[in-house]
Amino acid sequence: MGEAVEGREAVDLLERTRVVVNPRLRTTVESLPGSIRRVAMYHFGWEHADGTPAAGQAGKAIRPALVLAATGALGGDPDDALRAAAAVELVHNFTLLHDDVIDEDATRRHRPTAWTVFGTPDAIIVGDALLALALRLLAEDGHPAAPAASARLASCVIELCAGQQADCAFEQRGPQEVSLDECLDMAMAKTGALLGCACSLGALYAGAGPEEVAALDAFGREAGLAFQLIDDLIGIWGDPGRTGKPAGADLASHKKSLPVVAALTSGTPAAAELAELYRGPMGAAAVRRAAGAVDRAGGRDWAQIHAADRMARAVDQLSRAVPDLKAAGDLLALAEFVTRRSR
């Protein structure tokens, strides 16, 4: 099967996921009290700021797709896991709302972020409400897996918080004061944890045992780290039309992303050049020079090779829970898809 076909498979799968999950997600969000609902409907792209309907898309639905694909891969009925899929997507959106406030990001999915439209208080409050909504969805689920899924999702949120906190703390430190291991731990907490949680919840809803659940969690985490590495490469070199993130954006904001930290800690002359650039203001010319320095210091190659390595580990983990990988086709297609976005 060629790459284009594999990519197509994931695109179709995400579309099918949105068809089944988005109506439930939307019904759940519409159950919020009016004032909060309005901000949430805007954030998900279902309404404009003035409350009129918008045709926007709520997100690619990668995490819900992982939940449903994991349930299916372990012999369960994905329909049983629809609440869990919606809950994971609500948690993802809770983090987006709060991270945008904390990072002062002005754009999300090609639109002004909620805090820029409704103010910081509303964005904090609506993030809180989405988190509570996610945990209520699971608490109200009668499925025998629901209590364990609730506990895992709540633990995951705590890990996401630790990841976001570490990310903020790194910003306060000098260019060469963050180690690559710290940076990898942070990315695992901030990105890997929720993808792992999505897969493990899917496994729980298939009635899987602790070892299978742990293997699915590890699969999602490793794939999540590969995803983050690719996302960090996009934050330096890639493709604003497709991702909504302008090239060089991470460099302009002095972000200590994984390729940047790999470059900064490489001990090369280009590392010193990059550190010097990161100590000053980052105009367009400095951003171009910094991108070149990351490349020459080996940060770009390292990130691409490390992403491939993490994907191999992900597949290894998956094969522990699903020995016949044909049953895990959807999970593999999704993992390939998220690490293929920059091409």
Place this chain on the structure above:
Amino acid sequence: MGEAVEGREAVDLLERTRVVVNPRLRTTVESLPGSIRRVAMYHFGWEHADGTPAAGQAGKAIRPALVLAATGALGGDPDDALRAAAAVELVHNFTLLHDDVIDEDATRRHRPTAWTVFGTPDAIIVGDALLALALRLLAEDGHPAAPAASARLASCVIELCAGQQADCAFEQRGPQEVSLDECLDMAMAKTGALLGCACSLGALYAGAGPEEVAALDAFGREAGLAFQLIDDLIGIWGDPGRTGKPAGADLASHKKSLPVVAALTSGTPAAAELAELYRGPMGAAAVRRAAGAVDRAGGRDWAQIHAADRMARAVDQLSRAVPDLKAAGDLLALAEFVTRRSR
């Protein structure tokens, strides 16, 4: 039984609650990842900002005491409800952290608020983590009441969010553009909901049926509204030594508290005077004049009478679930205590 003795009873009950709940609360908070734990330990008063131990008290423990008292009043074993008691206190503290960020309050329990010490991002993140921790505590509880308790607590958080959102929205409106009914609804969501939730969780952990749970919820809500009315009176006239809130603080910040809105909507000449004052800056002289205007417009009397009325409704609700009110002595003592603070 005299009033002094009743007050003593509640003080002893709160002390006994802290003895059993605080160790569990502290163990739970200590399970957080290091960076987040530090901020949480400071917020609860267990550590100074530099991480050295502090002798501070985590809070009065009114909400946990309500949980345990409700379980006892309905014939359950309060020991079964310790997790629920800790979970409710964690949710309370999540709201304090976020509300202090949103309201830009600089002092809490006689100490600088977390956001002033650690920054706004950390305070947002640690609030998020406490909310997740609360819901994890219940999700990991094996008690048959835990799923229903989780769903109620999550619903309550959504109501708290709506209350806080309404409170913020009122601040943007002119002095006479908020009706007393809107203000009462906001106070019920922001304060009454969590006290009601505490009582209803206690009832669930006693194995109570839906009608008893609903009556306990209503008891807590009505008592909570009485509590808010008294707290609002303290925010204008009372006692900084005991509450940590300087007299006039709510007036200085143009807060549309219940007695203020009652005064503003009274149609009296003092209402017009108060509205005029609220349109300008509130220095010490203006605060004194505004307090006088609230009094002359009837806001003070209304709040006191309405608090007594709400307490009567609370007792009426309680008697539906606990016909022999002797069994509800602890709940009544707590309700009396929280509405007695200004004397």
